[in-house]
Amino acid sequence: MCSVCGDSSSGNLVGVRRQSRSAGGITPKKWRNRISGFHYFIIFISGSFCSGLMFALLNYVPSYRILPQRVAPHYLPDGNFLQIADEVKVLEPYLSAIRIPASFDDSVKRNKNEHDTNEQEALSSLKVAIEMKQVGKDDKALRLFQHALALSPKHPEVLTKYGEFLEHNQQDVVRADHFYYQALTVNPSHSEALANRQRTAQIVEHLDQKRFEGLDKKRNALSSVHASNAALKRAEKEAYIQHIYHSVGIEGNTMSLAQTRSILETKMAVDGKSIDEHNEILGLDAAMKYINATLVNKNDFITLKDILEIHRRVLGHVDPVEGGEFRRTQVYVGGHVPPGPGDLSILMARFESWLNSEQSFVMHPVKYAAMAHYKLVHIHPFSDGNGRTSRLLMNTLLMRAGYPPVIIQKQHRHKYYDYLQIANGGDIRPFVRFIADCTERTLDLYLWATSELSNPIPLLAQELNGVPLINNFEQESVLEGSGTGGTIRIDVI
Known part of the structure; x- marks a missing residue:
């Protein structure tokens, strides 16, 4: 009997527990799910609002406080872009493997030292050239001046002294004036170059004008040839x-x-x-x-x-x-x-x-x-x-x-x-x-x-390896500054 009562009481207890689960256990779980979803929605709305607010601030706040100033477009890249990259930085991960003998900075210093060495050697050569000039050895002086100019082509002292040699010893005022001009381009306050330039400028201008007058005379001589001249038509x-x-x-x-x-x-x-x-x-x-x-x-x-x-x-x-x-x-x-x-x-x-x-x-x-x-x-x-x-x-x-x-x-x-x-x-x-x-x-x-070929121009009268240049219209001249090079063959057409 007691066992029967115990069984019945136990069954009632289980039934009560099931009812409590069905009545009170399910409702809190659903409420928790609803709260979590609501929180997610609030977070999403808050994030969207903050994003919109930041976008509005970036657009309406003055640009000089937040963003850097805009730069006008350039058609040329920046000068640094065209320079050679720093080899030390580029090859830094591989320095231990390839063992670069010297750093990039050492290379720059070496180039500067080479430039200084060339300049010193040019000045030494210039000094000897001036000495050779003074003793009358113009051939040696010319070679030394050329050597100094090759070592330091933009040194105002080299340009000035070489120009003086060309003017006084070689009687080449035109080239001398050009060297004076270059020296003043490098150093506008160079006193010797300025004095020399003031002396030669008018002389060179007069020589150029005489040259143009000679060209006008030849043009006028050609203009006197009638347009119907058969030789002129062939030449044209x-x-x-x-x-x-x-x-x-x-x-x-x-x-x-x-x-x-x-x-x-x-x-x-x-x-x-x-x-x-x-x-x-x-x-x-x-x-x-x-x-x-x-x-x-x-x-x-x-x-x-x-x-x-x-x-x-x-x-x-x-x-x-x-x-x-x-x-x-x-x-x-x-x-x-x-x-x-x-x-x-x-x-x-x-x-x-x-x-x-x-x-x-x-x-x-x-x-x-x-x-x-x-x-x-x-x-x-x-x-x-x-x-x-x-x-x-x-x-x-x-x-x-x-x-x-x-x-x-x-x-x-x-x-x-x-x-x-x-x-x-x-x-x-x-x-x-x-x-x-x-x-x-x-x-x-x-x-x-x-013309009737009574006085041919000097180049056309010359011969190269026994072959007249007049008949070899594709032969190039081997003489420096000799004139035409490939000669016009007139009588073919």
């Missing part, structure tokens, strides 16, 4: 081919004169040559025909549109997309960094104004054309074809003044680029004289071709 046609051959050759075209002639006369491709080399010749031919047909006899100013039309034809076969368009990227030409693309419109507008100004019109035509050539190639407004376009513009100005188109021969391209580099340094006169030399050489060839 040959000079036309020569100009294209040398102008593209300066830029690296490998076509020979005979191959250039064949392309222009037959329009047939040459085996073994690239398509671009063919197209360079055809583009220059189209540009020259445009100049002869429109600009030479144009009784008006040369405009920017005319220059773009020339360039459009120069690159018409090579790159039609870039032809007649300013470049849109930065370019680098040797040691010269041309202006950025964003400045080209302003610079070319100024160039056009200079090209048609009274100041330019009073210059001698050769000087005017040479300066126009340099200014355009210095701006370098196009991605390609700047040199060819500049030479064509120069010849356009010369032909409008009665001169024949000047031929700058490709075997003289090193001098050509050197004089352009000197002009970048501030003295354009050597480049103008170089163009004057090319002009006189071209005039001599025209005058020789239209």
